[in-house]
Amino acid sequence: MLSAGKLCVSRYRKIIGSISAAAEIHHVLVTDLKPSQCVRTLAISTGHSGKEVIKCKAAIAWEPKKPLVMEQIEVAPPKAHEVRIKILASGICRSDDHVITGAFVMPFPIVLGHEAAGIVESVGEGVTCVKPGDTVIPLIVPQCGKCSSCLSTRGNLCSENDIISARGLMPDGTSRFTCKGKNLHHFLSTSTFTEYTVVHETSVVKIDAAAPLEKVCLIGCGFSTGYGAAVQTAQVERGSTCAVFGLGGVGLSVIMGCKAAGASKIFAIDINKDKFAKAKELGATDCIDPLDFKKPINEVLFELTGGEGVDYSFEVVGRTDTMIAALASCHMNFGTSVIVGLPPPGSHISYDPFLLFTGRTWKGSVFGGWKSKDAVPKLVSDFMGKKFVLDPLISHTLPFDKINEGFELLRSGKSIRTVLTF
Template sequence: MEKTAGKPIRCRAAVCRAAGEALVIEEIEVAAPKSYEVRIKALCTSLCHSDVTFWKMPSSPMSIFPRIFGHEAVGVVESVGENVTDVNEGEIVVPVFFANCEDCRDCKSKKSNVCTGFGFSPTQGMPGDGTSRSTDSSGETVHNFFGVSSFSEYTVVDIAQVAKISPEIPIDKACLLSCGVSTGVGAAWKVADVEEGSIVAIFGLGAVGLAVAEGARIRRASKIIGVDLNPEKFEIGKQFGLTDFINPKDCGEKPVSEVIKEMTDGGADYCFECIGLASVMNDAFTSCRGGWGKTIILGVEMHGAPLNIDTYDLLRGKRIEGSFFGGIKAKTDIPLLVQSYLNKELHLDGFITHEIGFEEINAAFDLLIQGKSLRCIIWMKK
């Protein structure tokens, strides 16, 4: 590693050159890290729905190509730029899309994980200067994604987006904590603060929704209800604590909220929306119990549709709250999740449904789009 420190590295990356087009393995050049930056050798990465959303996004200010996608990964520090003291060469780290600078008012507060020192923008380059550290064989810039761009053998990430973890956790399990699983478990633990004996309803049983269930299971919720159009999700979800399942197609003319109220004697204590549709957010809020019911919004509504909720429900004590990255502060909370796994409390194995080599990365897109995978681990060397 010392031989490459401070120098550009040529490596392979899966580059997307136009919206919806297959990724192509190309040779790129990754510059040396600048001040407060870390260059990471990726060991494995995985595909999140956010990658797919921006990959297929038609022409818009957020649709930038050529681009290297990917923001869930784990790797080893290859080299560090000036002023980096958090990590050292050779240490195992998890890059994350959501910064944790530890210096701004929000990072220092227990009330928020939204780092105002860096903020978040889907179109951002490196936080320090807004540029990318990757170029293709012709010298053209290959744009960054979420400040991570993990579909590359090497990537440069700001230290505010890097969490050092214990090397005791298996690499593939650590990869899951980079985004989806942390988002779901964190929403149950840090945002909702689910307590023992409570009733939970989860709308959308992808990896994030099932991670919410896992978080609620560990908190010993008495009933965990999953709502999804795919009937196979109930069996899958049982390993994460699901006790009940509702398929809206089977409810006839009855709203899902009425079914949940009948099952729970008035509504769930906590409802989680993990899809990103305003209509489902409304359903989740309606399904909560009056007096103290709390709805947590994890899904990203990409169409700008407004919520239509009864304000009288707010007067009656219902609450609704957003959750970005599950309230997780990466540098402190991800190591705690790692320890929870090592203590055999947090179950991660069931989230990994497929494993492929880097050259097969497009198959991961097919599996996720077809609803056949939760997380597909993509090994850089298999």
């Protein structure tokens, strides 16, 4: 009978079988490791140059509003200051689905996915931040350390990001993916619905090698975005009141952040009552379905807070009407409302400026306001130190081949976070 360690070695030998014949990868057996940790024993052979094209499996979005197609693609070797990563776990995020549905406009064909963890397979010339064999998380918000946002204590949206430009290319304007003779676009500087990806060195960070990748991959996007919106962007104070609009994985992470900050009241708001039990488990004190009332939700919240309004509100849906409702729910003088949900492209908001004139603050939050390279390793460390949990956010775990099933779970409202394992 094989030990857990040997079983893992056998499994990951199969995983790397798609590397070209010139590439040689060895596994080091560490018998004390748990099965979920065995992947950290992966080590790249000194005989592997990292200059070969890798053929591997990827889920491609060839066009909008169509299921992803599992294809064999070619992944080019990393150029100078680039890193090629073997992806081992990736979450399915609503932002990925926004591209598929056309709500978030990106060029096609494209390799989606952005919330992941894996192992460095090879590095290009000049890379010093990671090395082959390192356990890493790709970063949707880079940290170059040189632009105004990176140098400022007030910002985190590095100028190297692909969120605003949405070009779907590497910084040099080219792609590292091809399939059937066609170039494939990248997504949010990461592209993780593939067995191998290439990222710029500003978009990857080394993490604790003992961390369970099928859990900490959520720190690559959803958890950090929500948790950080509360503790980093809003800086929720102890004893304050909070309202969270939208109870998906990110919204639940906001609740976790509000609870960690010591909020006395956390109102969880959603029209899907099936989400209420999980919200309460993670810290919500009250759950509200706006459809149960004949009055606007902001009026309901004012009544529940003695006519004051909440100290902090968070919009985690991505709808302009809920953005205004969240703002109107805040204390009229010192309330803060944070937009976390991705707004539809080209959308506009019309609102009464008196909502802000009285003193309210309205702000946005990208990746929780964290400077990615600084924050992600610490968040992983905090998870390992049991300062927060991630398991309650993971409702489903599926093999990579069943990625379209994962998207159906998301669209039907039956999942919180589905994690794909490779």
